Amino acid sequence: MNENEQLELATFAGGCFWCMVSPFDELPGIHGIVSGYTGGHTENPTYEEVCSDTTGHYEAVQIQFDPDVFPYTKLLELFWQQIDPTDSGGQFNDRGDSYRTAIFYHNDKQRELAEQSKAELEASKKFNAPIVTEILPAKPFYRAEEKHQDYYKKNSFHYKMYREGSGRGRFIRENWKKDYxxxxxxxxxxxxxxxxxxxxxxxxxxxxxxxxxxxxxxxxxxxxxxxxxxxxxxxxxxxxxxxxxxxxxxxxxxxxxxxxxxxxxxxxxxxxxxxxxxxxxxxxxxxxxxxxxxxxxxxxxxxxxxxxxxxxxxxxxxx
Structure with missing residues (x-):
């Protein structure tokens, strides 16, 4: 079997897509990560159009992965640890529909696993508020402009400043980091x-x-x-x-x-x-x-x- 035939896609919206690449990058079984737009009604939208909240699109990342090396369940676990799953108005300092969170499933198995992971998070009572991250069927995915691809590598200093300034870094440390x-x-x-x-x-x-x-x-x-x-x-x-x-x-x-x-x-x-x-x-x-x-x-x-x-x-x- 050709290696590409066993690769799958996973699509996650976790707020600003600049911050959703590095957690998954460089891991075994991850063959590519693309930043883009999905879930809306406008074809080939621009960054400015998506941020204006007129397209219905989410900022998202699409990951090509080998499920035999890095299972979808591990991707889900990593996804939850990057976001505030209780915020329906955006993520951290980024407000608006394009910054909402969602898991876009590509098949029934992904849907079942996503729903199970969400139910487990709700049952854990880790957060006092309801888990509002949506689980939705995958829709056409539009690659974002090149300047947004691998932003954390191309603009590492600004990326780190943005991640901390937005409140994402602090939220993850306070809510997802384990006490060692x-x-x-x-x-x-x-x-x-x-x-x-x-x-x-x-x-x-x-x-x-x-x-x-x-x-x-x-x-x-x-x-x-x-x-x-x-x-x-x-x-x-x-x-x-x-x-x-x-x-x-x-x-x-x-x-x-x-x-x-x-x-x-x-x-x-x-x-x-x-x-x-x-x-x-x-x-x-x-x-x-x-x-x-x-x-x-x-x-x-x-x-x-x-x-x-x-x-x-x-x-x-x-x-």
Whole structure:
């Protein structure tokens, strides 16, 4: 069977489409994400027309994915975690019909799974107000202007400012981020020193600096996948080194002026764990970056255990 024959489409409206690409991008099984307009009555609308609320369209993203690698249920879970599902007038500071939320299903199975996920969210009583996100049949999808595609990559600084200024970032942190205090309590002395106190473990005397097994590394606190051995190399520094992370949006980079130096610190976005630093002296054929990461900030999941530990979508990295 041709690979394209087993790919499916998922369409989500979650307010401004600039903010709905990065959560799904760079994940295994995701083959493409397009920002556009759907649900309305105007053919080939412009951005200005959609924002005027005269077209009936929603700002949305359409995702091409492999359900065998990244199931639709996982896409639904990620979708809910990006929005305020109780707001019928828009999302955060963006008001108007074009910023409403909706799941557009492409077949009966997607409809059933979407309705089930919405019912589970309602039953969880996570929010005091009703869940108003609509579940609608997919309609023609119109690709947005090129300047809106991959906006978070093309205009990263403005994107981050917009995401925070709109209130989306704060809402997600306050309503969707897990409390990891119990996980932090389970850390050993070195893990706590590194992740919670911005410490550094000794070089060449840590668990993964010379690892030769295939697998991925997850945040020791949150379990979020961060790096893969497919991007690991021996930099001669005594710490695990990588040319790139699995998903850049799962890392935060900050200026670090401690110890009389100017370095770029790397932290995990989900649990705010200190991981290490990134330098520009890595292999140029792979982009030139060297992510120098503390073993104590990571947990290694061997390739053979990915499926049983819930990371089966990453098996494709090793085929």
């Amino acid at each position: 205090r119990s996980e932090v309590d389970k850390l050993n002395e070195m893990q706590r020193y590194v992740t919670q106190e911005n410490g550094t473990e000794p070089p060449f005397r840590n668990e993964y600096w010379d690892n030769k097994k295939d697998g991925i590394y997850v945040d020791i606190v949150s379990g979020v996948p961060l790096f893969s051995t497919t991007d690991q190399y021996d930099a001669g520094c005594g710490w695990p080194s990588f040319t790139k992370p699995l998903k850049r949006q799962d890392l935060e980079e900050k200026l670090d002026t401690s110890h009389g130096m100017r370095r770029i610190e790397v932290r995990s976005s989900e649990a705010d764990s200190h991981l290490g630093h990134v330098f520009d002296d890595g292999p140029m054929e792979h982009g030139g970056a060297r992510y120098c990461i503390n073993s104590a900030a990571l947990r290694f999941v061997p390739k053979e255990q990915l499926e049983e530990e819930g990371y089966g979508e990453y098996l494709k990295l090793f085929k």
